[in-house]
Amino acid sequence: MQTLKLKPPYLIFIGDTEDKIFAKTGLGLVEWRPELCLGQIALSKNCVDLGIPSMSLEEALDAGVRSVVIGNASVGGVMPDKTLDVLEKACLMGFDIIGGVHTKLNSIARLQSAAKKSGASLVDVRIPPTDIPVSTGIKRTGKRLLTVGTDCALGKKYTALGLEKDMQALGWNVDFRASGQTGIMIAGSGIPIDAVVSDFVSGAAELLSPDNDTEHWDIIEGQGGIFHPGYGAVSFGLLIGSQPDAFIVCHEAGRKHITGWPEFEVPSIEEVIERTITIGSLTNPSIRCVGVSVNTSELSDSEKNIYLSALSAQLGLPCVDPLRCGTTAIIDNIAIEFPETKPAS
Amino acid sequence: MQTLKLKPPYLIFIGDTEDKIFAKTGLGLVEWRPELCLGQIALSKNCVDLGIPSMSLEEALDAGVRSVVIGNASVGGVMPDKTLDVLEKACLMGFDIIGGVHTKLNSIARLQSAAKKSGASLVDVRIPPTDIPVSTGIKRTGKRLLTVGTDCALGKKYTALGLEKDMQALGWNVDFRASGQTGIMIAGSGIPIDAVVSDFVSGAAELLSPDNDTEHWDIIEGQGGIFHPGYGAVSFGLLIGSQPDAFIVCHEAGRKHITGWPEFEVPSIEEVIERTITIGSLTNPSIRCVGVSVNTSELSDSEKNIYLSALSAQLGLPCVDPLRCGTTAIIDNIAIEFPETKPAS
Numbered sequence: 001m002q003t004l005k006l007k008p009p010y011l012i013f014i015g016d017t018e019d020k021i022f023a024k025t026g027l028g029l030v031e032w033r034p035e036l037c038l039g040q041i042a043l044s045k046n047c048v049d050l051g052i053p054s055m056s057l058e059e060a061l062d063a064g065v066r067s068v069v070i071g072n073a074s075v076g077g078v079m080p081d082k083t084l085d086v087l088e089k090a091c092l093m094g095f096d097i098i099g100g101v102h103t104k105l106n107s108i109a110r111l112q113s114a115a116k117k118s119g120a121s122l123v124d125v126r127i128p129p130t131d132i133p134v135s136t137g138i139k140r141t142g143k144r145l146l147t148v149g150t151d152c153a154l155g156k157k158y159t160a161l162g163l164e165k166d167m168q169a170l171g172w173n174v175d176f177r178a179s180g181q182t183g184i185m186i187a188g189s190g191i192p193i194d195a196v197v198s199d200f201v202s203g204a205a206e207l208l209s210p211d212n213d214t215e216h217w218d219i220i221e222g223q224g225g226i227f228h229p230g231y232g233a234v235s236f237g238l239l240i241g242s243q244p245d246a247f248i249v250c251h252e253a254g255r256k257h258i259t260g261w262p263e264f265e266v267p268s269i270e271e272v273i274e275r276t277i278t279i280g281s282l283t284n285p286s287i288r289c290v291g292v293s294v295n296t297s298e299l300s301d302s303e304k305n306i307y308l309s310a311l312s313a314q315l316g317l318p319c320v321d322p323l324r325c326g327t328t329a330i331i332d333n334i335a336i337e338f339p340e341t342k343p344a345s
Numbered sequence: 346m347q348t349l350k351l352k353p354p355y356l357i358f359i360g361d362t363e364d365k366i367f368a369k370t371g372l373g374l375v376e377w378r379p380e381l382c383l384g385q386i387a388l389s390k391n392c393v394d395l396g397i398p399s400m401s402l403e404e405a406l407d408a409g410v411r412s413v414v415i416g417n418a419s420v421g422g423v424m425p426d427k428t429l430d431v432l433e434k435a436c437l438m439g440f441d442i443i444g445g446v447h448t449k450l451n452s453i454a455r456l457q458s459a460a461k462k463s464g465a466s467l468v469d470v471r472i473p474p475t476d477i478p479v480s481t482g483i484k485r486t487g488k489r490l491l492t493v494g495t496d497c498a499l500g501k502k503y504t505a506l507g508l509e510k511d512m513q514a515l516g517w518n519v520d521f522r523a524s525g526q527t528g529i530m531i532a533g534s535g536i537p538i539d540a541v542v543s544d545f546v547s548g549a550a551e552l553l554s555p556d557n558d559t560e561h562w563d564i565i566e567g568q569g570g571i572f573h574p575g576y577g578a579v580s581f582g583l584l585i586g587s588q589p590d591a592f593i594v595c596h597e598a599g600r601k602h603i604t605g606w607p608e609f610e611v612p613s614i615e616e617v618i619e620r621t622i623t624i625g626s627l628t629n630p631s632i633r634c635v636g637v638s639v640n641t642s643e644l645s646d647s648e649k650n651i652y653l654s655a656l657s658a659q660l661g662l663p664c665v666d667p668l669r670c671g672t673t674a675i676i677d678n679i680a681i682e683f684p685e686t687k688p689a690s
Contacts, residue, residue, distance in 0.1 A: 137574030137606055194544040198579045201543040229482030232585050234543045237578030
């Protein structure tokens with residue numbers, strides 16, 4: 001009855017992946033948790049370089065690595081024999097194997113048998129822990145911020161990670177809480193919320209951000225969107241269980257329709273703010289929006305500045321592109337809204 | 346990629362259950378689908394009598410029975426050997442075995458092996474079908490009515506079944522659609538919505554009420570409550586996927602707090618109406634409330650009449666206790682709101 005827990009530090013397995021698109025997991029890990037990524041291991045010379053030392057399994061053992069993370073995605077999800085050769089050897093040497101790939105690690109006989117021999121664990125980050133309880137709705141101590149979105153895949157995880165990093169640098173007491181597979185690898189723990197049975201989805205969200213110090217912030221990775229015709233129930237359950245004190249709406253400038261659902265328009269940011277407060281009030285009546293995070297990758301520098309200023313004036317909230325401007329404006333607003341949680345300095 | 350399907354007619358197994366409380370499934374089946382219940386079979390003479398012919402397995406076979414339904418609940422969920430003896434024999438004779446008990450039929454070696462020999466199926470109505478898709482949000486043909494609630498366990502299934510029965514008697518083209526285990530046994534098909542992985546809960550709701558004739562009504566059994574701190578996500582997903590044209594709010598007179606969640610007050614009927622319309626509008630902008638169903642079992646006859654009249658005046662909607670007054674007032678309102686679906690008479 002807890003979240004998934006991974007054992008760092010990591011050796012990142014990159015296979016023979018030559019395209020950065022298929023090495024997103026490995027690249028994300030190195031970007032957000034460089035201190036946990038001691039090395040990389042590949043099957044050929046031409047593959048993606050994560051910019052960290054290349055190591056054999058033996059060197060990784062000497063360096064103190066405890067888990068091998070599958071940092072690439074195979075096309076079609078099938079794991080080639082030469083990949084299995086490396087993972088099986090790693091497993092026999094006692095490394096945990098961590099994967100978020102479609103083929104479940106625990107369904108591969110070679111890996112199962114190796115893990116049994118060495119006592120290593122095969123950790124599928126797509127599979128939620130068992131025995132998740134139904135949510136209680138009881139208020140927990142500490143503060144929580146949830147990133148919500150006008151749609152999927154527009155920066156909810158990135159915004160949460162950027163905020164954690166910037167707040168930590170300023171001395172705030174914060175933790176990123178992961179609700180999706182890549183986030184879980186980066187955080188080293190978490191629950192893949194969308195894979196949880198619907199009766200327990202809010203209960204899983206409660207486990208994800210347990211009681212904490214009064215001034216502590218959990219920065220929770222959002223999923224889906226409360227207006228999403230496919231994944232709305234996941235977003236609803238995560239919102240109810242997270243009991244957020246604050247939320248940030250994530251949006252992509254120029255996106256008109258829900259990706260993959262062309263009949264559904266992307267809701268306005270105002271609608272998402274209002275609906276999130278309406279629903280979130282059930283478990284936290286003082287929930288409020290503290291800012292907006294916009295993916296402005298389609299805009300020039302001057303267009304971006306005009307867009308964000310206009311949006312900020314319209315909403316009366318700090319609006320940032322965390323990749324281009326950082327999250328300072330939002331952190332300043334959190335300090336105003338929740339002064340009791342501000343670091344002393 | 347479909348709903349669960351059961352094979353009627355049924356022989357109801359009642360074990361040695363002497364208390365009606367533990368025979369709820371069998372009693373519900375006989376109440377709502379007497380034509381499908383050809384007989385009952387028990388382990389002793391003193392147990393609950395469902396009021397249908399007692400039969401041996403051999404007699405049931407001659408009578409044309411195709412499935413044995415476990416109509417009782419064992420305390421603790423463990424299945425005693427003498428129960429297994431009967432079920433194993435039935436399974437070897439080719440009857441499907443249908444159960445909603447905690448112990449999964451498919452996890453019992455004796456039954457598995459018997460089913461394999463005879464080709465019979467072991468149907469666990471708590472287990473959703475595999476390969477449920479993500480919901481599309483695309484509008485389906487035909488009309489849909491969903492029963493929603495101010496809380497759990499106050500008559501959402503009963504209201505839907507009562508409405509189906511009363512509408513059928515008046516010549517309407519209707520089908521009850523089951524979203525929970527007892528409902529599935531009564532309907533002979535359905536999906537246990539709360540057991541579906543959250544990413545697919547709205548997709549399951551879409552499968553549950555497929556395209557139909559223009560004047561046809563699906564009467565969908567609701568689950569949980571949109572203000573429920575534990576099960577709200579299930580209710581949300583079922584609402585989005587059901588795309589109801591109409592809904593009935595189910596309530597229990599006098600209930601103050603969410604059962605099992607004493608810190609949460611039962612929402613007002615007005616709040617449930619407003620919230621259901623707000624959320625349901627995403628996939629059906631013309632969603633509307635057509636009536637209120639109240640469990641008035643705690644009220645005397647005169648108290649009940651005063652309560653329902655006052656509520657009806659307050660809401661401007663027909664308010665009934667389906668058990669004490671039938672559902673005619675609500676059906677009359679459906680005929681006014683959706684005249685194109687009214688039977689020719």
